[in-house]
Amino acid sequence: MTTDLGLLTAAAAKWDAMAGELQKVETRYGETIQKITLGNDWSGVSAGVARTKFTATRYEYSAAQNQAKAIASLLRGAHEQLTDLRRKLESARDDAVAAGMTVSAEGRVAFDFARLTPAERSAYQHDPDGQATVRTAVEKWQKHLDDRVKAVSDADTHVKDALESAVVDRNRDALGQGSGADESLTGFNSYAEGDLAKAEKYVPPVLRDREDPVTVTGPDAGFTVSGIKYGKEGSVKLYADLFHATAKGEGELAGLKLSAVEDVYGGIRGTANFGASEKGVSGKAEASAGLRMLEEVRVERGSHAAYGRVEGFAGGEVSGTAKLNREEVTIGAKSFAGVKGTVAGGVESGGLGVGVVAEPWAGAGWEGSFGWRKDEKTGAWKVGGKAGAAELFGGAVGLEITVDPGKLKKTAGDVAHEIGSWFD
Incomplete structure (x- = not known):
């Protein structure tokens, strides 16, 4: 008053x-x-x-x-x-x-x-x-x-x-949008709303929660065995989980689609899968004990994307894999005890992608794998391999190539349309 x-x-x-x-x-x-x-x-x-x-x-x-x-x-x-x-x-x-x-x-x-x-x-x-x-x-x-x-x-x-x-930069002219002259993502707001009746509270375009964005489970333990039947693989699974937490989110910023995943796990696990059918043959066995963490961020704009991933592991693990069918050919084995980190990143454009992996190790072990497979969700083919030895190289390196037929087809159509426009 x-x-x-x-x-x-x-x-x-x-x-x-x-x-x-x-x-x-x-x-x-x-x-x-x-x-x-x-x-x-x-x-x-x-x-x-x-x-x-x-x-x-x-x-x-x-x-x-x-x-x-x-x-x-x-x-x-x-x-x-x-x-x-x-x-x-x-x-x-x-x-x-x-x-x-x-x-x-x-x-x-x-x-x-x-x-x-x-x-x-x-x-x-x-x-x-x-x-x-x-x-x-x-x-x-x-x-x-x-x-x-x-x-x-x-x-x-x-x-x-x-x-x-x-006073929050909306970035409508950044990254090729609008006039494209904005080179700062945290500069002045050229589109500030001066009408109090129209002004709205600013909500940062941080990662937006999806359905069940955060899940936490554990402690838990169990043992299951199933035989080969009706074309399905047989399996043996033994686990003692101390905890397992996963968080996911997605959102948009300046025309970019953002998504992220965080995952932390601690416990002991041993699994084995085996089978043979008209689709092919497969066998996989692995055991691990320790702590794991993963954080991955993906940025997309149209047919272009980039991703980065960081992982950490402390404990011991051993595994062997062999799979042969119409949609996957994979062979690999590893044995490791100690602490290791993983740094991975890659880019994708028009249906083609390439990514690299580097892992520094502090411990003893070796690893080798190679193969290709079709992603069930996206339909993209992934070809890659990884190799390393603690005593010789102090870590491992890997390469992954992605080919998405659906996106390649769309890109080819866009190019053909653009060429047609030029001739017109």
């Missing part, structure tokens, strides 16, 4: 003045610095890089002006809205007083007994119906004032959210 709301319009004027000063700097920058890259006196790779960077700097000067103007507009909108809401609160207080109530400085409503004559006070004390009527009236006026106070509080929170949202 005592806040000087005029400070909001005074601040808005300062922000408008700031936008004017930024415009002067932008003009001066364009006529002096950026101008160097726009003539014919400088050419080559360095000129191209400078042209991009100088254009990006001028973009930020322009974006800063838009942001400053938006903040000024939001502050003026806040002044108008809060002034109106405070006027309504004052009116509600005056109406309550006119109706025979008192309103404290903290906004508490009570019946004004001071206005009653001695006879009226005596009658009130001996009239239960009159007392109930007064209580109802007090509650009604209290709610009326509380609602007015809440409206002011809600508006104040909305102004705060709008101001915080205005």
Whole structure:
């Protein structure tokens, strides 16, 4: 009730003045610095890089002006809205007083007994119906004032959210989008919303939870055995899990699709699968004990993608694999005890991908594998191998090539369409 709301319009004027000063700097920058890259006196790779960077700097000067103007507009909108809401609160207080109530400085409503004559006070004390009527009236006026106070509080929170949202770079012109001149993902917000009624609270485009984003299990133990039947593999499984936690998420940022997986496991496991059918033959046995962790991030834009993966293992493991069928040919074996880490990364474009793996080892062991298989979910073929020895190399390296027929077909169609457009 005592806040000087005029400070909001005074601040808005300062922000408008700031936008004017930024415009002067932008003009001066364009006529002096950026101008160097726009003539014919400088050419080559360095000129191209400078042209991009100088254009990006001028973009930020322009974006800063838009942001400053938006903040000024939001502050003026806040002044108008809060002034109106405070006027309504004052009116509600005056109406309550006119109706025979008192309103404290903290906004508490009570019946004004001071206005009653001695006879009226005596009658009130001996009239239960009159007392109930007064209580109802007090509650009604209290709610009326509380609602007015809440409206002011809600508006104040909305102004705060709008101001915080205005200063976050939306990146609509980054990474080839829009004008493509934005080279900073955390620069000024050229698209700041200056209309308080349209402004919304900014929600960071962090990874969005999918269905069952986090799962935690354990402790658990079990033993199962199944024989070969109806074309299915036989299996033996023994496990004692201390814990197993998995978290998944996905979202978007500046036109990029992001996804991530985190997985942590501790325990003992031993499995064996074996079988032979018209589809092929397979055999796999492995045992491990220790702690494992995995974190993988994937970034996609159209038919292009990149991924990175980090893994860690402390314990012991041994395995052997051999598989031969129409959709997979794999052979491999490994034996290791100690601590090792894995760093992997790769890129994909138009249905073709390549990734590399590097593993530093601290312990004893060896590993070798090679093969190709078809991914059941995506239909892509993956060809790769990995080899390493602790004593000889201190780790392992690997390579994986991905071929996605579906994406290759789409890419070929897009290229053919583009070529057709050129001829047209």
